Amino acid sequence: MSRSAQHTSPLHVLVVGAGMGGLSAALAFQRQGHRVTVVERVQEIRPIGAAISLWPNGVKVMHRLGLGETIERLSGEMTRMRYLTHHGQTLTDFSLTPLFEDVGQRACPIARAALQQSLFDAVGAEHIQLGRRCLDYTQDDDGITAHFEDGGSLHGDLLVVADGTHSRLRSKLTGHAVERQYVGYVNWNVRVPADDDLAPLHNWDQYVGDAKRVSLMPMGRGGNDQDTQEFYCFFDVPLPAGTTNEPQRYRDELREHFTGWAEPVQAVIERFDPERMARLEIHDIPPLDTLIAPRVALLGDAAHGMAPDLGQGGCQAMEDAWVLAETMQRALDEHADTSTAIATALTHYDAARVERVGEIVSRARKRAAMIHGLDPEQTHAWYDELAHEDGDAILAGLKKTVVGGPLG
Numbered sequence: 285m286s287r288s289a290q291h292t293s294p295l296h297v298l299v300v301g302a303g304m305g306g307l308s309a310a311l312a313f314q315r316q317g318h319r320v321t322v323v324e325r326v327q328e329i330r331p332i333g334a335a336i337s338l339w340p341n342g343v344k345v346m347h348r349l350g351l352g353e354t355i356e357r358l359s360g361e362m363t364r365m366r367y368l369t370h371h372g373q374t375l376t377d378f379s380l381t382p383l384f385e386d387v388g389q390r391a392c393p394i395a396r397a398a399l400q401q402s403l404f405d406a407v408g409a410e411h412i413q414l415g416r417r418c419l420d421y422t423q424d425d426d427g428i429t430a431h432f433e434d435g436g437s438l439h440g441d442l443l444v445v446a447d448g449t450h451s452r453l454r455s456k457l458t459g460h461a462v463e464r465q466y467v468g469y470v471n472w473n474v475r476v477p478a479d480d481d482l483a484p485l486h487n488w489d490q491y492v493g494d495a496k497r498v499s500l501m502p503m504g505r506g507g508n509d510q511d512t513q514e515f516y517c518f519f520d521v522p523l524p525a526g527t528t529n530e531p532q533r534y535r536d537e538l539r540e541h542f543t544g545w546a547e548p549v550q551a552v553i554e555r556f557d558p559e560r561m562a563r564l565e566i567h568d569i570p571p572l573d574t575l576i577a578p579r580v581a582l583l584g585d586a587a588h589g590m591a592p593d594l595g596q597g598g599c600q601a602m603e604d605a606w607v608l609a610e611t612m613q614r615a616l617d618e619h620a621d622t623s624t625a626i627a628t629a630l631t632h633y634d635a636a637r638v639e640r641v642g643e644i645v646s647r648a649r650k651r652a653a654m655i656h657g658l659d660p661e662q663t664h665a666w667y668d669e670l671a672h673e674d675g676d677a678i679l680a681g682l683k684k685t686v687v688g689g690p691l692g
């Protein structure tokens with residue numbers, strides 16, 4: 285238990301949403317000795333999407349929260365990165381190890397289900413109320429009350445709103461409606477058994493061409509019953525909004541979009557199980573000016589839904605969780621009065637996160653535009669750059685994102 289929680293009464297922290305953001309926040313507060321209640325809309329949490337790459341900034345937070353070893357054990361070993369043309373010619377191929385050594389942490393590609401379960405178990409089922417949809421909150425002198433669809437309510441000291449990109453509570457906090465914006469492409473993602481006829485087993489391979497992209501990333505054994513190694517594969521295609529989403533059409537759709545692409549791409553298309561595939565139109569939200577209201581903190585995709593082109597949405601949710609709990613600990617050490625401490629911590633959280641996440645949302649959107657041909661000339665210039673890239677510029681970009689985080 286931390287110093288702050290020994291010297292003042294523990295807080296009761298309410299967390300709305302048991303995704304990776306809400307559960308990371310719950311864990312961070314629990315580790316400081318606070319009482320946490322997580323409320324989650326669905327009865328059974330089934331993450332949408334195959335896998336996720338946790339970059340070193342996210343993994344560092346997981347280590348501080350006591351889950352780092354579990355995450356490393358369940359994740360894949362990804363040591364090289366390669367870009368190829370759609371015909372399979374290598375554009376650039378380099379080791380990721382110098383980056384991981386430089387920042388003191390490797391990346392961890394992991395099945396979403398494995399990550400979710402690890403976080404859920406660490407928080408403890410007894411602290412998570414499933415099947416409770418939060419509709420609203422009200423604040424008073426004593427604290428904050430969350431109100432639920434089932435007619436019930438819960439009173440606490442602090443409310444963490446981590447209800448995801450479609451957040452219902454976000455507009456109440458910001459005082460205006462925040463519309464999700466279509467980024468301009470569709471992403472299909474799935475896991476397939478790893479095989480070296482698809483890619484070297486420790487490579488992250490990306491095929492690019494015609495403003496489309498196919499990615500194969502080695503992930504761990506934590507995501508399937510057979511305990512076999514898998515690749516996390518995704519396909520990106522620029523398309524107008526509102527195309528139909530029918531699992532029985534996925535294979536045909538991808539065959540059409542990727543006709544003539546390299547053999548490993550064709551092999552993945554023939555091997556995947558459409559029942560295990562997710563198809564998403566990619567959206568983000570505009571950067572927000574504030575992530576706080578009295579006694580309330582917005583966190584994760586609710587605060588900064590972003591294009592996945594930097595692989596940072598989940599990592600940023602983890603950073604949010606760490607910063608929020610740390611600022612709270614410091615404020616409780618400094619202020620005897622709980623209300624003052626919470627107000628101070630929220631102000632510091634806002635100051636620490638608004639610029640960081642806003643910059644990453646904007647950068648992810650620009651990168652999505654470049655990869656997916658919003659301006660075709662820019663996309664072609666990027667392909668040319670990749671052909672002359674020795675890895676240094678890409679590693680520098682990845683490093684900048686990692687070391688800009690709260691744990692350096």
Ligand code: FAD
Pocket residue numbers: 300301302303304305306307323324325326329333335336337338339342416417418419446447448449451452471473564583584585586592594595596597598599600601
């Ligand atoms: P969510 O995971 O959406 O969780 C929100 C939870 O709140 C849900 O369980 C929901 O049921 C619950 N909820 C909603 N409303 C209510 C309510 N009213 N009451 C109670 N509960 C409610 N990030 C990375 O770091 N690396 C990657 O490689 C990466 N790849 C990605 C690839 C794709 C294709 C996409 C789409 C995203 C990717 N991301 C990645 C981003 C990452 O998935 C998200 O940032 C992350 O899942 C956000 O977690 P969250 O907890 O904020 O939201």
